[in-house]
């Protein structure tokens with residue numbers, strides 16, 4: 617049965633890949649909610665989707681009339697938006713409310729994280745926003761599927777903060793051995809497109825992961841691939857990280873400093889680890905592990 621999917625965030629890093637993967641599904645009709653669609657860069661990005669039959673509804677999540685129109689005839693809403701409370705809470709809740717009025721059956725909010733529902737309220741701003749939005753959406757009574765895939769795998773590549781090939785270091789809090797779930801952006805998008813249309817998936821968390829990786833484990837794989845040796849540098853214990861987080865919460869000049877430390881805290885203590893992974897739900901969809909991903913993405917340093 618063909619289902620109509622409304623995707624918000626199709627010009628984003630993840631959302632654009634979800635859009636392509638939705639277009640691959642034979643039973644999906646795809647509608648994209650895009651703001652400033654006339655922008656030349658966006659036009660170029662969206663053209664391949666339009667030429668394959670996607671439809672655009674132009675506007676912002678803050679425009680309730682637009683949301684009422686955009687959700688007409690829609691079966692499933694997929695959100696891959698990013699932003700502050702105005703987008704993640706107000707925008708997504710308004711989208712879900714419009715969906716409810718238009719008899720949309722299901723929504724996949726923009727979660728795509730570790731298990732944010734296990735975070736301690738007040739500790740991680742981005743997880744708080746999503747949990748708050750998801751609770752409000754749940755109260756509306758739509759089916760809600762929370763896609764949880766851990767971190768994006770490129771976090772463990774050199775140049776993304778932890779591993780610095782030029783300096784020859786890997787930097788972490790604690791001893792760097794705590795593994796966390798991680799998945800490539802492409803696999804996250806592939807799974808999301810499948811789950812969105814899978815009527816046998818019930819409301820609640822839908823977790824999967826391409827791999828479980830620690831900073832030490834990633835360093836070993838990168839060392840093996842590059843022939844380099846990376847010096848291990850611990851920034852301190854979990855108590856030290858918590859102290860840095862308290863200080864960062866007080867530093868109004870950089871609100872994202874605290875967000876980064878909160879991600880690292882949950883990567884260190886495993887509090888938001890994923891469980892009940894559904895990696896094998898679609899036998900034809902194999903998730904890429906870190907060795908293969910790193911090998912594809914790393915230059916060879918002889």
Ligand SMILES: NC(=O)c1ccc[n+]([C@@H]2O[C@H](COP(=O)([O-])OP(=O)(O)OC[C@H]3O[C@@H](n4cnc5c(N)ncnc54)[C@H](OP(=O)(O)O)[C@@H]3O)[C@@H](O)[C@H]2O)c1
Nearest residue numbers: 625626627628629630676677697698726728729766767768
């Ligand atoms: N687990 C991880 O490691 C990880 C890492 C990165 C991201 N994520 C998650 O993945 C999701 C998507 O993130 P991303 O990095 O792909 O985001 P992104 O590249 O910043 O894209 C955000 C998208 O949301 C759209 N948008 C924002 N505000 C909007 C509004 N008011 N109305 C309509 N559209 C709006 C943007 O449209 P414009 O193009 O018009 O701005 C864009 O298409 C988020 O939930 C994020 O937390 C997870």
